[in-house]
Amino acid sequence: MELTWLELFIIVLASFRLTRLLVYDQITQFIRSPFFDEVEEEDEFGQKETYLVxxxxxxxxxxxxxxxxxWCTGVWCAIFICALFFVYYSIAFPLLLVLAVAGLASIIEVIVQKWLED
Known part of the structure; x- marks a missing residue:
């Protein structure tokens, strides 16, 4: 199977969005929480800050x-996305397309927010 530039772009954006979803997004906090401890520290102003370690x-x-x-999660997400794409193309493509659209939308949102700040 030959990979087109458009398919590569979709795979890249889907991998980006899945990585962000797993590492940063609030909606997947329940996935991350068993693997972290909360550490609470007090800063120089007496404010308590909570860190995940x-x-x-x-x-x-x-x-x-x-x-x-x-970076690490991104490699595994890329492997997962590529495997889905090449092994289960007809099932995976709609999911990858949704992730890619969401990824591009998030990039556009960051650009717009940055533009509005300036």
């Missing part, structure tokens, strides 16, 4: 480290 050991520590790094 990956668990130290075992499989939870491994996945905590993975989910705290968008």
């Amino acid at each position: 990956p668990k130290n050991r075992g499989i939870r520590g491994f996945f905590g480290q993975l989910l705290s790094c968008h």
Whole structure:
């Protein structure tokens, strides 16, 4: 199967959006929470700040480290997206297209927000 530039663009955007979804978005917090500990610290102004720190050991520590790094998660998301694309094309393409559209929309939103700030 030959990959077109448009399909590559869709795969790239879908991988980008899935990575952001897993690493940063609030809606997937329940997926990340078993792999992190909450650490609360007080800053110099007496305000309490909460940080998420990956668990130290075992499989939870491994996945905590993975989910705290968008570069690492991005590689695994790209592998997953490519496998879906090449193995289950007819089923995967609509899902990848939705992720790609959402990814491009999020990029446009960041650009618009930046433009409005200036």
